[in-house]
Amino acid sequence: MADALVLPEPGPPRATWLRARKARPPLLLSRRPRRRLGRLRWRGRRRLRRRLPQARAAGAAWREAGCPAAPRKSEAASADPAGDPAPSCPAVLPIPPVRAAGSGRAVLLLPLGQGFTFSGMCRVTCLYGQVQVFGFTISQGQPAQNVFSTYTHCRLTINAVHYSVHEKSKKEMKREARTLLRSHLNQDDRYCLMQSFSPLCSIVLLERLKTSTVNFIISHPGLSYVFVQEIPTFQINSEYFALRSVGIRREKKKNGLRLTESAFSVMEELVSVSCEEADGCPVILVCGSQDIGKSTFNRYLINQLLNSVSCVDYLECDLGQTEFTPPGCISLLNITEPVLGPPFTHQRTPQKMVYYGKPSCKNNFENYIEIIKYVFSSYKRESPLIVNTMGWVADQGLLLLIDLIRLLSPSHVVQFNSDRGIYMPDLTPDYVDDMDGLYTKSKSKVRNRGFHLTEFAESLEFADEEKESPVLFTGYKLMSVKSEFVSGKTPRNRESHNKVLRELAVLGYLGQLQPPVPKPLCPLHGLTPYQVPFNAVALRITHADVAPTHILYAVNASWVGLCKILDDVRGYSHGPILLAQTPICDCLGFGICRGIDMEKRLYHILTPVPPEELRNVNCLLVGAISIPQCVLKTQRGLEGTIPYVTTDYNFKLPGASEKIGAREIEETHKEKIHPKPRFHRKTS
Structure with a gap:
């Protein structure tokens, strides 16, 4: 090629240069054919991506044109310890094939090690093999699981994991999979799906999921984005329509949940300790600053533990972002089912719960500690316990955390650290022993006075600085987790974002009032409330001082x-009955006081708590947790003037501390009631 073209000497005129350029041999391509070749290469890549799953299943080492084969994960890790991507062009990962299996159903085939990241909600059944979702393993023959992958949290991924095949050949495995697919796919779709089948593949059935709680949440304007977002896409194909019928959409892998190696290492050790017979009930306290990934870690750890143990206990000490209850609660729960979604999708009934009434314990630490002692006393040490703490770890929050460690005496403390978070010292046992808490003294000041945990829980007193409180100093293992969790919250929008999550938790609880699917939703103002006489329950406003005439x-x-x-x-004989102090008592549930009948002296309470539990209720506590605005302003079916909402309001009125506006007393009906039960349905 080089000797086929003789270049002229330097300095020729432009006409000579043009003649020389035209005299080039035809083997060299001009610009226009070069651009055409580029387009052909791009189309070839598209064909290559479509054929890649079949090629991988056949065992061929396919790669992109012009790029070397991508190394395996283990090879890449050994070659680049820092985890940086290799300079070479990476290979194209195969796309898991999806086939429609009728209306609202789809079949997904996942090769070993591959994942399917999605948004939306669906019912997941493992037809063949074994998959893992959010740390929980779903095997062939196990019941289907409801999975919620929302836009308020990281998207979830269905990962195919290794399973035992008992020395089965590829032909036998393929025959078994084909037999299982006969009841779900037609012959053509079954043939196309089995073309991508390889050893240790997993087959998953995705079904459309409808729950009354989710339907109630998305019925409010502006909240449908939580589960579904209409994002324009240019890949309109059979897979798109199959997933759309299920109610989900494929997401990029970078939007999915990613945990660090230190988090996986800590979870592996905690699961191993929980399965040991000698010490099978560890108390695991998880701490760290705000928005660092503690709640995500707790959910993943619960699911990992449920793969090996039958139940897990959970002590909620975070008032603002509770996991299984509405906000403002300290609760103890016994978890027996996996947690495959955000908190507002799995509201559950606690084993013991106390309503604190505020999303923060500032200015009332003593009551906060006393409530934790009261709830923790119900823990029977029959299963592992996970303790969730607040994200306030600065100043007094750190001292309060030290008190909690001494009070609960955990066997393991998992501390989250991040380069972007608030600095937090390592809570080693020596550091905790040498530090004074808010209500407890350091080891050197106690003068070697130690007590057992039960005695300490009974004898902890909060007095002035001269009185020393007895403390038990026990050793625990500190486990550090390096967090790389990137939160979308900023100091400016953190409070508003957390408020949205708290309101979603309240809506998730109120969704239990709705009839089961497929019955239509019923607006809250259309439901029949309970009628409660004034003299059957006592009242207390926990977060503010309100005059008795305005309570x-x-x-x-x-x-x-x-x-x-x-x-x-x-x-x-008469009411209302007012309490002078806020009691520490069991909370059986929550409700809305949707009206007060002054003539009959009745409260109208709307609640999902069953009637057999309501017979034990004799106290109503009102805190700073308010009803979401969408319940009062944007409920469907409201006509005319909206009850409880007005612009003519005097905020100087004693007790007028609500930020959502004034609430007019609803006109109540005048039906005859039975005087004996405290709670009973209002007759229509």
Whole structure:
């Protein structure tokens, strides 16, 4: 090629240069054919991506044109310890094939090690092999699981994991998979799907999921984005329509959940300790600053533990971002089912719960500690316990955390650290022993006075600085997790974002009032409330001082905790009955005081708590947790003037501390009631 073209000497005129350029041999391509070749290469890449799954299944070492084969994960890790991508062009990963299996159903084939990241909600059944979702393993023959992958949290991924085949040949495995698919796919789709089948593949059935709770949440304007977002796409194919019928959409892998190696290492050790017979009930306390990934770690750890043990206990000490209850609660739960979604999709009934009434414990630490002691006393040490703590780890928050460590005496403390988070010292046992908490003294000041945990829980007193509180100093293992979790929250929008999550948790709880699917939704103002006489329950406003003459204004249209106190209130002939102090008592659930009948002296309470539990309720606690605005303003079916919402409001009125506006007393019907039960349905 080089000797086929004789270049002229330097300095020729332009005409000579043009003649020389035209005299080039035809083997060299001009610009226009070169551009055409580029387009052909791009189309060839598209064909290559479509053929890649079949090629991988056949065992061929395919790669992109002009790029070397991508190394395996283990080879890449050994070649580049820092985890940086290799300079060479990476190979194109195969796309898991999806086939429609009728209306609202799709079949997904996942090769070993491949994942399917999606958004939306669906019901996942493993037809063949074994998959893992959010740390929970779903095997062939196990019940289907409801999976919620929302836009408020990281998207979830269905990963194919290794399973035992008992020395089966590829032909036998393929025959078994084909037999299982006969009841789900037609012959053509079954043939196309089996073309991509390889040893240790997993086959998953995705079904459309409808729940009354989710339907209730998305029925409010502006909240449909939580599960479904209409994002324009240019890949309109059979897979798109199959996933759309299920109610999900494929997401990029970078949007999925990613945990660090240190998090996986800590979880592996905790699962191993929990499975040991000698010490099978560890107390695991998880701490760290805000938005660092503690809640995600707890959910993943619960699912990992449920793969090996039958149940896991969970102690909620975070008032603002609770996991299984509405906000403002300290609770103890026994978890027996996996957690495959955000908190507002799995509201559950606790084993023991106390309503604190505020999303933060500032200015009232003593009551916060006393409530934790009261709830923790119900832990029976029959299963592993996970303790979730607040993200406030600065100043007094750190001292309060030290008190919790001494109070709960954990066997393992998992501390999250991040380069972007608030600095937090390593909470080693020596550091905790040498530091004073808010209400406990360091080891050097206690003068070697130690007590057992039960005695400590009974004898911890909060007095002035001169009185020393007895503390038990026990050793625990500190486990550090390096977090790389990137949160979309900023100091400016953190409070508003957290408020949205709290409101979603309240809506998830209220969704239990709805009839089961497929019955249509019923607006809250169309449901029949319970009628409660004034003299059957006591009242207490926990977060503010309200004059007795205005306390009914504060209770009306409020979020109330349905509690049980030891005092008997049946001796009072008239009401309302007001409590002078906030009691530490069991909370059996929550409701809305949707109206007050002053003539009959009745509260109208709307709650999903069953009637057999309501018989024990004799106290209503009203805290700073408010009803979401969308419930009052944007419910479907409202006509005319919206109840409880007005612009003519005097905020100087004692007790007028709600930020959502004034609430007018709803007109109540005048039906005859039976005086004996405390809670009973209002007759229509």
